[in-house]
Amino acid sequence: MNVIFLRLKLQICLIVAMVLSGGLFASYCYAQEEKFFEIKAKKFSYTPHKIIVNKGDKVTLRLVSEDVTHGLYIDGYGLETKAHPGQDGSITFVAGKTGKFTFRCSVTCGEFHPYMVGNLIVGPNYRFYVYVLMILAIGVGSGVVIFRKSKE
Numbered sequence: 001m002n003v004i005f006l007r008l009k010l011q012i013c014l015i016v017a018m019v020l021s022g023g024l025f026a027s028y029c030y031a032q033e034e035k036f037f038e039i040k041a042k043k044f045s046y047t048p049h050k051i052i053v054n055k056g057d058k059v060t061l062r063l064v065s066e067d068v069t070h071g072l073y074i075d076g077y078g079l080e081t082k083a084h085p086g087q088d089g090s091i092t093f094v095a096g097k098t099g100k101f102t103f104r105c106s107v108t109c110g111e112f113h114p115y116m117v118g119n120l121i122v123g124p125n126y127r128f129y130v131y132v133l134m135i136l137a138i139g140v141g142s143g144v145v146i147f148r149k150s151k152e
């Protein structure tokens with residue numbers, strides 16, 4: 001094994017590492033989607049009462065009250081907003097945790113207030129894994145091609 005060959009191998013490793021890290025970063029950026037939901041709050045329910053997003057999504061919830069002042073508190077995320085009649089509330093956050101989270105009214109609005117709940121469902125981000133697999137395939141593939149060429 002000569003010095004030139006060793007240097008080539010090192011360069012190949014460097015290129016592959018650069019492709020992989022750049023690809024991972026790009027995957028992370030492209031896998032993130034912006035999602036917007038308008039939630040109508042009325043004694044004693046939310047419409048819609050089920051919000052489904054993917055991990056990493058940038059989520060904006062606008063809370064609109066159709067009668068009295070209502071709140072929306074997301075368990076597990078510890079986020080809250082309030083909507084007064086004619087004055088909407090809003091929360092923007094990155095859904096960093098997967099799972100099923102309950103959101104509930106945080107303003108006592110009447111006798112059935114404790115039952116005013118909904119769910120935030122944050123699923124795993126499959127798009128991200130698909131991108132990562134593609135990048136890995138490209139990285140390994142190009143590495144193999146360069147490696148073979150350098151051997152000739």
Ligand SMILES: [Cu+2]
Nearest residue numbers: 105107109113
């Ligand atoms: Cu309430």
